[in-house]
Amino acid sequence: MNNDLSAFEKIPVNVFKTSEEASKFVARQVADLIKSRQASNKHCVLGLATGSTPTRVYAELVNMHKSEGLSFRNVYTFNLDEYYPMQPDSLQSYVRFMNEHLFNHIDIPKQNIHIPDGTLSKDKVADFCREYENKIDQLGGIDIQILGIGRTGHIGFNEPGSSEKSLTRLVTLDQVTRIDAASDFFGEENVPRKAITMGVGSIMKARKVFMMAWGEGKASVIKKAVEGPITDHIPSSFLQKHADCLVVLDEASSSELVRKKTPWILDTIDWNDRLIRKAVVWLCQKVKKPVLKLTNHDYMEHGMGDIITEYGSAYKVNIKVFNDLQHTITGWPGGKPNADDTNRPERANPFPKRVIIFSPHPDDDVISMGGTFIRLVDQGHEVHVAYQTSGNIAVFDDDAVRFADFVRDFNEQFGLSKADGEEFYQKIVSSIKQKGPGQIDSPEVLSIKGLIRRGEAKAGGRYVGLPDEQMHFLDMPFYETGAVKKKPLGEDDIKIVMDLIERIKPHQIYAAGDLSDPHGTHRVCLAAIFEAVNRLKNKDYMKDCWLWLYRGAWQEWDIDQIEMAVPLSPDELMRKRRAIFKHQSQKDSAMFPGSDKREFWMRAEDRNHATAAAYNQLGLAEYEAMEAFVRHKF
Known part of the structure; x- marks a missing residue:
């Protein structure tokens, strides 16, 4: 296969088979920098992200610390963001997140850790943000910045509309971001409306940036960030201007990139049955025709002429793909007994199946x-x-109260222990009333x-x-x-x-x-x-x-x-x-x-x-x- 498949990508991209492999790669890059700086008796400055994306990277770094003796004594860290207001011991706090996933398990000096302070009074936030930027500059800037990417294309909490020059500041969260965070807070109404975040400009100053994404759910926004135009509607697209940014993906999150979705429009490729089927389905959707109506011209016009060269005519390719699709359809998901199963997706025997x-x-x-x-x-x-x-x-509190009430009434109705039912009901109600927003149930x-x-x-x-x-x-x-x-x-x-x-x-x-x-x-x-x-x-x-x-x-x-x-x-x-x-x-x-x-x-x-x-x-x-x-x- 030719190597010109990244022609549409405006940021370098590495695609790994799994998020585990990708995370190990990023962790190794971080570890190598830390060790090289240690060998020169110099410090290292890391910009860190939270959320589900970087957790495996942190786990790998912890593992290297424990099994390989990787030391973090020379490391300074600056986290991207924190909800505002937010107490550091809250379940949703990024202070707590970083401690649980990384800091509590390595030897980094506590004074080297920097995370935006969600407990400040509002009149002190601006000064804090300026000082945050100053501390980064005094240490010589961020060497490696770790990023995830939000569904709106945000990096950190730089929501759509953020300026390319923006620095650390207090921001108002986008509604989509708050909806995405609702599960962590047990309801959208509990999600803070603001956050303190490093800016796009702060991120762009880092010497090296790794932006990571896992899963099909991120595929669409990755395509926009990597292949689309630079726009403040997709703040991550500004990374197209960064001198040393690498986008690190698993197979699922890369699925909308041209090189994965339609590689045949870029260059000659090695066709196999799966790729032919994928390409023909795409062609049908592109020209709005059913499979059996595709023509030689349709194939030639859309970068698929070499399939015709190999098979001789559109008709032969069409019949092949039509039959492949037809053979996927079955009303017998467990296999049809006493039937020829040559072209069925499931075996006829054994029947019945466990x-x-x-x-x-x-x-x-x-x-x-x-x-x-x-x-x-x-x-x-x-x-x-x-x-x-x-x-x-995933059950609302009032449903729990309703069922506790049922237990109380059931006990009374059928002559069981009324006192036990009442005690149980009061215990449930009391526990729920005492629970704060976003806190764990008893x-x-x-x-x-x-x-x-x-x-x-x-x-x-x-x-x-x-x-x-x-x-x-x-x-x-x-x-x-x-x-x-x-x-x-x-x-x-x-x-x-x-x-x-x-x-x-x-x-x-x-x-x-x-x-x-x-x-x-x-x-x-x-x-x-x-x-x-x-x-x-x-x-x-x-x-x-x-x-x-x-x-x-x-x-x-x-x-x-x-x-x-x-x-x-x-x-x-x-x-x-x-x-x-x-x-x-x-x-x-x-x-x-x-x-x-x-x-x-x-x-x-x-x-x-x-x-x-x-x-x-x-x-x-x-x-x-x-x-x-x-x-x-x-």
């Missing part, structure tokens, strides 16, 4: 693949659902919220037709912090998943394969499944097990990626909706809706309609709705 559907939260099963779930049960397979986490933080409140989610999951499973004994509540330990921030994936989490797989010995596993969940729970749950499957893959029963990935509420697979598409009739779509409605605590207004204001059932239906419409526009059969899956081969 199936595990892994659901990260207690409602992902019905939201993301409820129609397929119903099909599998209706068609006689032994279906098990494994709810990986309790989902307890263990009792978390338990009742977890039971609410569990009861709803059971109701959904029963509606689909699942026996109680085939619903498994794993309560993976990494999740049980009571806060949005979770613990890292641990050995106990992996063992829980392995034990269930060993017990069921499934022929099919379904797992949430999206990385766009803004809270990261799906990502951790998927990592646990991948690790469990990898450890078990040499078992005899695993050699006959296929792993299918569905997408969560945030995003759908692109048509060119889909390997199994399950059509849903209007009646099946309604059954799916009713199963979702069993999750009453998430109905009308969920605790963590993300940036999309639609209810989860609406998102699911709109997405399923859109997938069906996309197939139809390519010239395939017209269905009411479709659910989509990609097979992961291990």
Whole structure:
């Protein structure tokens, strides 16, 4: 393949297969600078970011400190930003974040750490900001600046409209930024409206900048920052002017870049079946034609003439891709018995199959693949659902009070201990009243919220037709912090998943394969499944097990990626909706809706309609709705 694939990129970009590999790369660059400065008896100045993006970088640096003896005695740090007002011991404080993820685990002198002060009175903020800039200058400037990128294209809290020359200052947060932060504060109403941030100008003065992004959810804004025009509407685009900036991405966050999305328009490439399908689907959408109506001229006009050279005519390519797409469609997600399965996405045998559907939260099963779930049960397979986490933080306080009130009234109604019911109710109410905005619930409140989610999951499973004994509540330990921030994936989490797989010995596993969940729970749950499957893959029963990935509420697979598409009739779509409605605590207004204001059932239906419409526009059969899956081969 030719090397001219970065022609559209106005900032150098390194793409790694995973965020873990990318994070190790950045951490190693930081460590190498620290060590080179130590060898010269000089100090090193780092600009640090917070949020989920840099956490693995910090973990790698901590690991190097512990295992390789990397010292931070010569390091000075300046954090990008802090909410205002904000107490340093608050759950959402960036002081607390940095201590937990980095500073408490290394040997950096406390006096070398600098983080914007969210406790200052407003009349003192301007002086603090000037002094912050002065301290950086007195130390010779920032050597390496670590950045993430926000959904609005912001770096630090430099929201759209920020000046290229802006320095450290007090800013008002964009509404989108506040919505994105709402989960950390248990509600948008608790998110501060202001923050202290280093400016775009402050960042631009750094000698070296690493801007990192992970997951499909950042792909669109990365494209704008890297390939789009320089504009204050996308503050990160100013980095196109930086003398030494490197954008570090995983595969998912790079997916909208021209070199990844449409490399054939840049240069000659080595075509394979997957790339041909991707290109033909793109061409259909570009010229607004179904597959079988594409012409030689369409291919030639859009940089795809070498496909025609190889295959001889558009007709031959069209037929090939049309058949590939047709073969992804099946009404038998568990395989059709006594049928030729040569061109079907799933095997006919064994039938019936043992199936595990892994659901990260207690409602992902019905939201993301409820129609397929119903099909599998209706068609006689032994279906098990494994709810990986309790989902307890996603329940509103008034729902917990309502259920505590039910316990009190139930005890009184049926002659049980009225005193116990009253004591329990008062304990729940008192705990909630004493809880401040953004604070963690008491263990009792978390338990009742977890039971609410569990009861709803059971109701959904029963509606689909699942026996109680085939619903498994794993309560993976990494999740049980009571806060949005979770613990890292641990050995106990992996063992829980392995034990269930060993017990069921499934022929099919379904797992949430999206990385766009803004809270990261799906990502951790998927990592646990991948690790469990990898450890078990040499078992005899695993050699006959296929792993299918569905997408969560945030995003759908692109048509060119889909390997199994399950059509849903209007009646099946309604059954799916009713199963979702069993999750009453998430109905009308969920605790963590993300940036999309639609209810989860609406998102699911709109997405399923859109997938069906996309197939139809390519010239395939017209269905009411479709659910989509990609097979992961291990």
